[in-house]
Amino acid sequence: MSGPVVSIDTFGRLLRRTEQALERGELFFPEVTEWDSGRVAVGNALRYFATFERWPDSQQDAVDATGPVVLDVGAGAGRHALHLQASGRIVVPLDIDPVAVEVMRDRGLDAHLGDIVHHVAVAPYDTLIFLGGNGSLLVNAPDALMACARLLRPGGRVIAEVGHQSMAHGGAKVRVRFEEYASPWIEYAAARLDTFRTMVETRSEFRITGWRPYRSTTLVTITRTEAVAHP
Numbered sequence: 532m533s534g535p536v537v538s539i540d541t542f543g544r545l546l547r548r549t550e551q552a553l554e555r556g557e558l559f560f561p562e563v564t565e566w567d568s569g570r571v572a573v574g575n576a577l578r579y580f581a582t583f584e585r586w587p588d589s590q591q592d593a594v595d596a597t598g599p600v601v602l603d604v605g606a607g608a609g610r611h612a613l614h615l616q617a618s619g620r621i622v623v624p625l626d627i628d629p630v631a632v633e634v635m636r637d638r639g640l641d642a643h644l645g646d647i648v649h650h651v652a653v654a655p656y657d658t659l660i661f662l663g664g665n666g667s668l669l670v671n672a673p674d675a676l677m678a679c680a681r682l683l684r685p686g687g688r689v690i691a692e693v694g695h696q697s698m699a700h701g702g703a704k705v706r707v708r709f710e711e712y713a714s715p716w717i718e719y720a721a722a723r724l725d726t727f728r729t730m731v732e733t734r735s736e737f738r739i740t741g742w743r744p745y746r747s748t749t750l751v752t753i754t755r756t757e758a759v760a761h762p
């Protein structure tokens with residue numbers, strides 16, 4: 532029996548169909564998450580289109596704490612970016628999934644396709660946000676932390692939401708399944724949160740300035756301390 536088609540736009544396809552379900556007035560659209568432990572979890576993908584009042588406290592606090600110019604890394608359908616844009620911030624939503632980028636553009640955002648390591652900023656950002664499970668993109672990739680140093684102004688901040696180990700269903704890697712598709716596996720970051728803390732503390736470019744646990748996630752804030760050369 533053949534396995535799923537591994538595709539970078541699996542999540543975007545799910546978002547597109549979820550948006551259609553939302554337009555039909557449906558209240559639930561399944562998001563199927565698979566763990567390498569064999570466990571499968573089902574959530575409501577409509578949350579990726581939710582407005583501020585329905586976000587978890589961690590995400591409300593993160594977005595409230597952003598500066599005037601924000602990079603939203605792994606922006607999905609753009610729920611946080613839309614709120615930031617409506618509040619008068621300049622926001623660049625970035626995503627590696629071309630269908631997610633299309634969904635965001637259709638919703639009125641100037642979304643960029645790509646990942647943080649290759650992202651080129653017009654001017655330094657005040658804040659980089661990694662929300663909705665995207666702390667994994669930061670905690671698991673030393674290159675991503677270096678990219679943050681390059682993209683932030685001195686005094687600028689990274690705000691990342693990292694899931695707790697209790698949410699890992701006994702697995703170390705996770706991926707999204709939709710129809711015949713699967714996203715690439717992503718390492719779940721919870722187990723590395725303390726390693727990440729040590730890694731940041733040994734770097735002169737950053738200082739940890741916030742470490743706030745919520746029900747199922749921790750919001751980590753790191754501040755860029757000193758000037759680094761921009762190429």
Ligand SMILES: C[S@@+](CC[C@H](N)C(=O)[O-])C[C@H]1O[C@@H](n2cnc3c(N)ncnc32)[C@H](O)[C@@H]1O
Pocket residue numbers: 542543579604605606607608609610611625626627628631645646647661662663664665668
């Ligand atoms: C679980 S969704 C979260 C979306 C959004 N932050 C939210 O909370 O609504 C994760 C998003 O990160 C994107 N992503 C995964 N790896 C990425 C990478 N290396 N660079 C940029 N985006 C990435 C996925 O395509 C997906 O849209």
